[in-house]
Amino acid sequence: MDRIREIIGRHDAQWFDIIELQGESIPISFKNSRIHSINSRESRGYGIRVNVKGRTGFSYTNDIEGFDDMVTRAVSLAGYGEDENFTPPEYSVSGPLFEPYSDSIVTFDISKEMEKGHSVINTILKKFPAASIDLDISRSTGRMRLINSSGADISYKNSYYTYSASVTIISDDSVKLDVWEGSSSLEPESFDYLPDMLIKKIESARIIKKTGSGRIPLLLPPKAAASMLGILTGGLNGKSVFKGTSPFTGKLGEKFFNEAVTIHDSPLLPGSPYSYPFDDEGVKAYDKVLIEKGVITQFVTDLKYAGKMGIPPTGNGSRGYADLPSPSFSNRVMAGGDRPFAEMIKGISLGIMAEQFIGLGQSNTLTGDFSAGLDLAYLIENGEITGRVKDSMITDNLFRLFSGDLVLSSERERRGSVTVPWILFPAVNYTG
Numbered sequence: 001m002d003r004i005r006e007i008i009g010r011h012d013a014q015w016f017d018i019i020e021l022q023g024e025s026i027p028i029s030f031k032n033s034r035i036h037s038i039n040s041r042e043s044r045g046y047g048i049r050v051n052v053k054g055r056t057g058f059s060y061t062n063d064i065e066g067f068d069d070m071v072t073r074a075v076s077l078a079g080y081g082e083d084e085n086f087t088p089p090e091y092s093v094s095g096p097l098f099e100p101y102s103d104s105i106v107t108f109d110i111s112k113e114m115e116k117g118h119s120v121i122n123t124i125l126k127k128f129p130a131a132s133i134d135l136d137i138s139r140s141t142g143r144m145r146l147i148n149s150s151g152a153d154i155s156y157k158n159s160y161y162t163y164s165a166s167v168t169i170i171s172d173d174s175v176k177l178d179v180w181e182g183s184s185s186l187e188p189e190s191f192d193y194l195p196d197m198l199i200k201k202i203e204s205a206r207i208i209k210k211t212g213s214g215r216i217p218l219l220l221p222p223k224a225a226a227s228m229l230g231i232l233t234g235g236l237n238g239k240s241v242f243k244g245t246s247p248f249t250g251k252l253g254e255k256f257f258n259e260a261v262t263i264h265d266s267p268l269l270p271g272s273p274y275s276y277p278f279d280d281e282g283v284k285a286y287d288k289v290l291i292e293k294g295v296i297t298q299f300v301t302d303l304k305y306a307g308k309m310g311i312p313p314t315g316n317g318s319r320g321y322a323d324l325p326s327p328s329f330s331n332r333v334m335a336g337g338d339r340p341f342a343e344m345i346k347g348i349s350l351g352i353m354a355e356q357f358i359g360l361g362q363s364n365t366l367t368g369d370f371s372a373g374l375d376l377a378y379l380i381e382n383g384e385i386t387g388r389v390k391d392s393m394i395t396d397n398l399f400r401l402f403s404g405d406l407v408l409s410s411e412r413e414r415r416g417s418v419t420v421p422w423i424l425f426p427a428v429n430y431t432g
Contacts, residue, residue, distance in 0.1 A: 008075060008149075014051045015149040016074075017088045019280060021045055021321045023142030028113055030135040033121050038110060045321035046070065052078035054085065060322045086307040088148035091282050097156060098268055098285075100275040101141075104187035105159040108139040116191065120165060123195035128169055128202060135165040139188065146282045154282060159186050160273040167198050175390065177205055179376060180356075181223075184416060186273055201355070201376070207387030209379040211432055217351035218394060218428040219344065219380065224354050226418035229334060231360065231370075232398050233263060236290050238301035238316075238327045242308050247366050247399065248296055257294040257402045260337060264289055265300055267315060267330035274331050274417040281317035281325055288314055290332075294403070302327045329417065336421040337408030344409055344424050346383035352430060353378045353385065354394070368399035392432040401425050 008016055022044040029036040047060040048071055057078030061070040121133050138161070145155035164182025171177065179201045181194060220228060235246035248256065267285035269275050278284050281303050289297050301309065302317030302325045318328035345353075358373035373393045378385045409422035 008050055008071065012052065013075065013078075013149075014054070015087050016048060016050045017146065017148035017152075017281065018046060018048045019319065019321055020145040020147075021142065023140055025138060025140035026108070026110065027136065027138040028110065028117065030117050030121060030133065033125060033131070033133045035114065035117075038114075047319070047321040047323070048074045049324070050074045050078055051084060054083050055079060056081040056084045058324055062321070082304075084304055084307065086303045088150045088152065088303070089282050089284075089313075090150045091152040091154050091278060091284065093154065098275075098277040099156045099158065100186060100273055101157040101159045102187035105139060105141055105161065108161070108188050113137050113139075113188070120191065120195050124167060124198060127199050128167070130169065131202075132168045133165065134168075135163070137163045144276075144280070146278070146280070148282055150282075152282045154278060156277050158273065158276075161185050161188050162273075163191055163194075165194055165198065167202060169202060171206070177202065177376075177388075178356075179205065184273055186271060204378055204385055205376060205388040209381075209387035209389055211350065211352075211379055211389065211430075213431045214429075215427040216430040217348050217380075218425045218430070219348065219351060219353040220423045220425075221353065221355060222413035222415050222420050222422060224357065225334075225420045225423045226415035227357060227360055228398065228423075229263075229332065229418055229420055232402060233290065233329065233332055235366075236296070236299050237329075238299040238305040238309060238311075238314075241299050242305050245366065247368065248299070251296050252299070254296060255294045256296050256399070257291060258404065258406055259294045260335075260406060260408055261291055261294050261402055262289070262335040263291040264333045264335075265314070265316065265329055265331070266333045269331040269333065269419070272331050272414060272417070276330065279315045279317040280319045281313070283313045283315040283317060285315045285330070300327050300329055331414075331417050331419065333419040334412070334421060335408070336410050336412045338410055339407060341409040341411050341422045344407055344422060345380060345385075348380045348424075349382055351380040352389060352392075352394075352428075353380055368397045369395075370398060371395040389432060392430065395429045395431070401428065 024042045045062040050057050055078050057074040059070045059074035117135050140160045142158050147153050162184040166180035169177045235248045240246040241249050266287045300314050300316035306313035316327050317325040319325040354377040356375040358375045360372040407424040412421045
């Protein structure tokens with residue numbers, strides 16, 4: 001630290017911060033129903049920002065021997081950097097520090113994980129011998145440390161365990177069917193349920209059903225709802241709001257959605273590997289309401305865009321050691337409703353349940369218009385799933401859907417960094 005201050009002090013720097021990231025991971029991969037690879041990876045890197053006369057220079061290295069050169073390089077680049085009128089925050093820890101880490105991550109055993117993978121694959125192959133199965137299991141641990149000129153020297157550990165499986169089947173009429181499922185957590189967990197879940201999806205999808213085009217109820221399970229919610233909330237990023245590329249620019253405090261829609265950004269969510277005690281700029285993490293009963297109440301920002309917008313930073317600065325920070329969500333958590341899922345589906349006389357989309361990510365985020373193919377979707381008749389609909393799509397507007405009538409289930413699931421209920425839209429444009 002003294003050496004850093006000595007180098008920086010020669011150049012009349014206003015402030016600096018240094019991020020150190022280190023981690024190790026063990027990914028296990030199965031391809032085409034066979035073991036494909038087992039790797040062990042380690043990484044470590046440092047990134048520094050130095051603000052000189054109001055402009056910020058940045059540099060990084062993954063070699064500790066090049067640390068002094070990194071600092072000197074950042075100082076020399078400051079004259080070409082952006083104007084940034086903020087100061088890194090002070091940070092003091094009082095009481096136990098929240099960490100997205102579980103000691104149980106050490107129970108990860110490669111042999112046992114391979115057995116779990118083979119068990120999933122063999123169970124599915126007994127039912128569908130011609131299936132091609134890809135499965136990935138990974139365990140990682142890491143540590144983030146941040147030092148800045150305001151006196152902060154803080155760090156936390158993290159752990160991450162994830163698994164996912166996809167099954168591809170080519171039917172007798174050459175129709176390709178893909179189904180997939182996965183999960184993430186802080187520690188190794190059982191996925192004994194996975195084969196039965198995938199088999200059930202495949203069996204339902206092998207029965208082909210048709211229904212006419214028109215306005216039809218659309219039911220989204222949490223996996224599909226998370227995809228849609230991720231696009232919907234993208235405009236709450238302070239960077240896009242400031243640049244005017246967000247549909248919510250100038251809409252703070254306005255009711256934009258149905259009163260049932262309440263969404264939090266929750267970086268302290270227990271059990272999620274996407275949580276953290278402070279962001280990558282040292283700002284303390286806290287739960288914040290982004291949308292409350294349909295009203296837009298807050299945007300997520302890093303230090304830079306908080307300064308440009310004249311608002312307090314929200315603790316959402318995200319970066320790798322080789323990148324400058326930018327605003328990013330932690331865990332997006334949507335409030336549920338008061339109706340059980342089973343009751344919701346029983347009330348549908350004719351509708352569609354969409355599991356997987358094609359092209360949803362190409363939606364017009366400014367207007368909300370979207371057109372998405374239904375990669376995996378089922379027909380609901382008289383409250384029961386009766387088969388799969390194929391060669392079909394939905395077209396509509398996200399803002400209209402979430403501002404109009406909708407029903408949310410009382411049950412919720414965390415899908416990656418999004419926790420969401422089942423969502424029922426009473427009428428969506430469907431082409432079959």
